[in-house]
Amino acid sequence: MSAVERTETQAARAPEASSTQAAWAPGASSTRAARKQGARTQVPGVQGAGARGAGVRVRVPAKVNVQLAVGAARPDGFHDLANVFLAVGLYDEITVTPADELRITCSGPDAHQVPLDESNLAARAAIALGARHGIEPRVHIHIDKDIPVAGGMAGGSADGAGALLACDALWSLGSSREELLALCSELGSDVPFSLLGGAALGTGRGERLTPLDVGGAFHWVFAVADGGLPTPAVYGEFDRLTEGTDVPAPAADPALVEALRTGDPVALAATLANDLQPAALSLRPSLADTLTAGTAAGALGALVSGSGPTTAFLAKDEDAATRVAEALLASGTCRTVRVAPAPAPGATVVGAEDG
Ligand SMILES: C[C@@](CO)(OP(=O)(O)O)[C@H](O)COP(=O)(O)OP(=O)(O)OC[C@H]1O[C@@H](n2ccc(N)nc2=O)[C@H](O)[C@@H]1O
Numbered sequence: 270m271s272a273v274e275r276t277e278t279q280a281a282r283a284p285e286a287s288s289t290q291a292a293w294a295p296g297a298s299s300t301r302a303a304r305k306q307g308a309r310t311q312v313p314g315v316q317g318a319g320a321r322g323a324g325v326r327v328r329v330p331a332k333v334n335v336q337l338a339v340g341a342a343r344p345d346g347f348h349d350l351a352n353v354f355l356a357v358g359l360y361d362e363i364t365v366t367p368a369d370e371l372r373i374t375c376s377g378p379d380a381h382q383v384p385l386d387e388s389n390l391a392a393r394a395a396i397a398l399g400a401r402h403g404i405e406p407r408v409h410i411h412i413d414k415d416i417p418v419a420g421g422m423a424g425g426s427a428d429g430a431g432a433l434l435a436c437d438a439l440w441s442l443g444s445s446r447e448e449l450l451a452l453c454s455e456l457g458s459d460v461p462f463s464l465l466g467g468a469a470l471g472t473g474r475g476e477r478l479t480p481l482d483v484g485g486a487f488h489w490v491f492a493v494a495d496g497g498l499p500t501p502a503v504y505g506e507f508d509r510l511t512e513g514t515d516v517p518a519p520a521a522d523p524a525l526v527e528a529l530r531t532g533d534p535v536a537l538a539a540t541l542a543n544d545l546q547p548a549a550l551s552l553r554p555s556l557a558d559t560l561t562a563g564t565a566a567g568a569l570g571a572l573v574s575g576s577g578p579t580t581a582f583l584a585k586d587e588d589a590a591t592r593v594a595e596a597l598l599a600s601g602t603c604r605t606v607r608v609a610p611a612p613a614p615g616a617t618v619v620g621a622e623d624g
């Protein structure tokens with residue numbers, strides 16, 4: 270097998286193989302809630318999930334921001350964006366099964382970096398959905414994490430959207446897409462897109478989505494850096510770097526939207542843009558070497574993914590992506606590389622699990 274890890278060949282990991290776990294009770298149970306929970310073990314549309322103790326497994330993609338136009342800081346501390354999201358084929362899998370109390374476990378190479386308390390976005394999603402419907406979130410949430418943590422690829426958001434969809438199915442709530450998207454936007458600016466997938470323009474703080482057409486497959490290489498970059502720190506550095514300047518209102522680039530629509534990688538590469546890139550490079554200057562290495566290896570375009578520190582490289586085709594990935598690995602300018610196609614579907618129920 271090539272030195273380049275391919276997402277398609279990754280073996281499924283069992284929830285039991287988790288490397289970290291934690292449990293807590295989110296509050297006293299109400300009788301009504303307990304009754305509701307007990308009555309809702311059937312998952313419509315998922316074969317074999319009606320048995321007591323069965324769970325729901327959901328797959329959720331990572332994202333790259335092909336355009337991230339950032340406006341000035343708003344009074345609430347957020348920034349207005351024109352955020353063109355593209356979902357890529359790197360996935361976390363979230364499995365939710367009935368349990369005595371809310372419990373969260375995580376497996377995967379970066380599992381030790383994932384918080385296992387109520388700050389975990391998957392836990393927050395289960396609590397929020399339960400609260401809306403008077404259900405105690407007595408579930409075991411297992412995250413099989415393949416998306417780099419704190420890497421600008423929305424891994425936490427993916428887990429939030431995945432847990433929401435999985436709990437909705439487990440509890441047979443049948444929430445509409447609009448209801449789920451509204452809950453997602455309460456969890457975080459990027460969470461609605463993790464549910465939607467494909468490509469979309471995010472306005473406001475990124476949570477108001479307009480789906481975009483994508484006319485073909487794009488082949489991406491991601492260089493994963495050592496350590497993460499906290500998103501608030503990168504926005505803070507953006508504010509510092511733009512202080513005293515007139516920050517224009519963010520707007521989507523029509524040429525980029527057209528490049529997505531026609532599936533043209535050369536045109537997309539020419540229009541890639543990330544206003545957070547100078548801030549990420551200011552906080553992590555070594556990322557410039559990674560960008561240079563990928564470009565020298567033949568990438569059509571290169572940019573920091575969102576707030577970083579993952580860097581993203583658009584290749585002409587699958588073979589070119591493999592060559593860029595191998596050159597990046599050999600350059601020693603990143604911790605690891607991943608190859609992934611785009612677009613990828615949003616959060617999807619992929620099966621039932623025995624409890
Ligand atoms: C930069 C982006 C690009 O898609 O993603 P990442 O690269 O981190 O994955 C997003 O804007 C991150 O979205 P997300 O990570 O969901 O952010 P949130 O939880 O809503 O906010 C975390 C913090 O980021 C800052 N923030 C976020 C969104 C926004 N439009 N303006 C901001 O200033 C704020 O400081 C906020 O307190």
Ligand SMILES: Nc1ncnc2c1ncn2[C@@H]1O[C@H](COP(=O)(O)OP(=O)(O)O)[C@@H](O)[C@H]1O
Binds near residue numbers: 388390418425497500
């Ligand atoms: N389920 C989760 N997976 C990963 N990180 C999480 C999760 N829940 C909360 N977090 C927190 O969110 C932070 C950002 O992680 P992540 O979403 O992976 O990166 P980014 O915001 O750069 O896309 C992490 O440092 C971690 O503290």
